[in-house]
Amino acid sequence: MTKRPIIIDTDPGIDDALAIAIALFAEELDVKLITTVAGNVCLEHVTNNMLKLLNFLGKDIPVAVGAGKPLIEELVDASNVHGATGMEGFDFPEPKTELLVDEHAVTAMRRVIMESDEPITLVPIAPLTNIALLLSMYPEVKQNIKEIVMMGGSAGRGNKGVMSEFNVATDPEAAKIVFDSGIPIVMAGLDVGWKALVYPEDSEKMLKMGKTGEMAYCLFKKYRGGSFNTGLKMYDSCAIAYLLCPEMYTMEEAFVDVELSGSMTRGCTVVDLKNYLHQTPNAKVCMDIDGEKFRAWFLEYVGKCI
Ligand code: RIB
Ligand code: CA
DSSP: OOOEEEEEEEOOOHHHHHHHHHHHHOTTEEEEEEEEOSSSSOHHHHHHHHHHHHHHHTOOOOEEEOOSSOSSSOOOOOHHHHOTTSSTTSOOOOOOGGGEEEEEHHHHHHHHHHHOSSOEEEEEESOSHHHHHHHHHOGGGGGGEEEEEEEOOOSSOOSSSSSOOHHHHHSHHHHHHHHTSOSOEEEEOHHHHTTOEEOHHHHHHHHTTOHHHHHHHHHHTTOOSEETTTEEEOTTHHHHHHHHOGGGEEEEEEEEEEOOSOTTTTTOEEEETTOTTOOOOOEEEEEEEOHHHHHHHHHHHHTTOO
8 A cells, every 4th residue: 555645734732632643553644744833832832742742652753843823913822722731631751852853844844845756745733824834935845745635714603713713713814825825625624523523432442442542531531622521523633534534524626715804704714615706616625524434433543543
């Protein structure tokens, strides 16, 4: 089997942690680089969390540190959801700092993309600041990017604003640069993230699966992305699920733009399903998910982890 080469851009983040663990142990994927960006919590915490997670999982993946704030606005984080340090509830080992590369995330992404024999898939599961900087500073990378499979946006209501999803709303200008880039995009937004739920019985099963399952159980007890008892939202795993099991999704091709100036709608993704704007579709949007297939997939792949 040829492994699909990917770069993950992330802001761990409890849901990020499970998405990354699944990606690292999936035999279908080859994680070439992980880049960090301020989002759920500050850059220092998300980077430390990433290095702790890799130490815990025993995976020596290079990590490059990226943007410490959105392009224009100051960071408004999600520590209310993930805890003050972003990955609370489990006693991780020390951060494996030797995994840090001596490059900014943008230059590291450019190097990995341009050196790759195969087109790279970018998997941003965080605000899109690093990706926007990459495409703006080094547009030549577009020739060797297969597609961008992102967790972000919403065709409907929001989780940061009335109509805006956290990753896009945190850095709307960055998101617009990405959607305007001409690179094939898969958008796994809240329309599926809200239905990608893990229930108590799933967490109890994971507790008996091994180290990663135990870690998940402990983190989920602290995670405020939903409720441990009525369903926890595995937002970021939706992007990984598309790579590994796209058949669980109902997809629509659509033109997607990002509202930048609406006094109440700044940061929302405008998903034009009926071509009112007469624009060529620029994204494949995950509009629905088979929740039971997701649960089975999630447990299967957590079971492949240590
Ligand atoms: O809206 C959900 C997204 O915001 C996820 O990536 C989660 O980790 C947070 O960053
Ligand atoms: Ca995230």
